[in-house]
Amino acid sequence: MTLAEKVLSAHCDKKEVRPGEFINARVDLILANDITAPLAIKEFLRFGIHRVFNPAKVVMVPDHFCPNKDIPSAEQAKLMRGFAREQGLIYFEVGRMGIEHVLLPEQGLVLPGQVIVGADSHTCTYGALGAFATGMGSTDIAVAMAMGEIWMKVPPTIKFVYQGRLPEWIGGKDLILYTIGNIGVDGALYSAMEFTGEAIDELSMDGRFTMANMAIEAGAKAGIFHVDGKTKEYIKEHASSHQPYSILNQVQDQSDEDAEYTKIIEYDVSKFEPQVAFPHLPSNTKPISQVGDIKLDQVVIGSCTNGRLDDLRVAAKLLKGRQIHPELRCIIIPGSQRVYLEALREGLIEVFIEAGAAVSTPTCGPCLGGYMGVLAAGERCLSTTNRNFIGRMGSPESEVYLASPAVAAASAILGRIASPEEFLS
């Protein structure tokens, strides 16, 4: 079996599961946020059940439109907070929270071998730690909160092998954008994407989170990585009282040698260039050398895709001692309070502010056109986020380009889409 199949079989008491099979999977963790929780709570209350199946396995995070952007957002956040308190759920308040997919792993809530469902499509992020994690809608989350299990179809797995050594400035974002550009936004529809190879071994945990995060942009049900030394080190470092580290010892952490894949796709990363996804699909990718002269009005660095410490370090490396282009706004949003504090201690925040960037408390804000950087008609933004659909960041006549923090920082300085290579000398 593949790693995804092993994890699922361990959650439905079957020795073996096969792609296409329907199962009821027990869930280890359930997640909802301020825009999906209210509907999930409403649906949950329709059951006539008074308690969630296990409050220690349900997490709610106010991150999308929080700190509250307007009165309806405040009402939604209030509804979620009230429910979380009443039910005794795991809840992170503004000032202690982060963007859910940055926050949960660093709080030690995600472990290899778990099945995690979240009312957010980027729940697949947790596959970086060898968990089977997938996004669902509010009704499914209501059912999971009530029953502690959920129906699933076992997905087939596509294996991606990234050979070669990563060139400088090339990170998880470039690998995943290249992959989506190659296979398309439905290239892994209903499948699990398994990320392997020399370049993946080399990649930091933050880079792996970025890749798993965007599996959904290829239509995948989950993105998953084998558990290696880096995973174990991360788990140890972020161990919390929520769950004991020893769970790790009980799980399978690799696909079997004879695992069956629907496809095996190999890439040689050694000649990879930074990638940029053009409007209006994440699959419209071009290598940076073919981008041409594209002037920008805004750069956003952050989100559940690229709001981690490694991302901010790369941005700071380029921004240190330089200035944001006078005709451009650069908005930098650390993914969690912990990331924010670490960045502050390392002096990164000082670099950003001295460069002329705006730095904000964690929020999903601009990524989905909520607030903190909404675009006007005709404006162009390069963002380290995950989607560039029409109107995603504001006006339907605005444009969003997706790229890595390195490209974002270089572009913020030059006022146009630029390669970090331009600063080599």
Add this chain to the structure above:
Amino acid sequence: MSLRAKQSNLKGKAIKLGNNISTDDIIPGRFAHLRSNLPELAKHILEDVAPSFCARVEPGDFLVAGRNFGLGSSREHAPLVIKMSGISAVLAKSVARIFFRNAINQGMPVLLCDTDKIADGDELEINLSDGLITNLTSRPLPNKVGSGEGLLSSGARLRSSKTPSFMLAILEEGGLIPYIRKHKDFIIRCSSEPY
């Protein structure tokens, strides 16, 4: 429409859309402030990609799309506003998986078929149990070089993916919550039914 009627035959006209219609296309994020007011939210359905949709749609109609319909967010508002607009089923070549789950959970059927065979405005009849789609529109026989090539002729049938019985049962009850309320359990206890 009664739940029983849902289980048997659906009738309506096809409203066609293209490939890769995202959840942001279905209901743009800028209207998220209306998310607790579904009737108001539904007025903005597909307004960036199919501005005439709202005026054209009548109760019972089918939304007929190309590949990867509903990609993007897990926000359940997407199938909810489609259902609220009067659409009785979504037909597409392929559908994003979260959208698919959300639609079934909200009691809205989703059928996978070769939608190139359906023209915008075609009157269709759909039998959910066997997945057969019948064209009720009278159309001149397809001419080899004409524009009607490849389209279903009048009375012709198109086979779509068969909806697994546990999903039909969920649809029959009007969604997953009413289903579980009634049965106090899931219907699939490790079914190996292919799909």
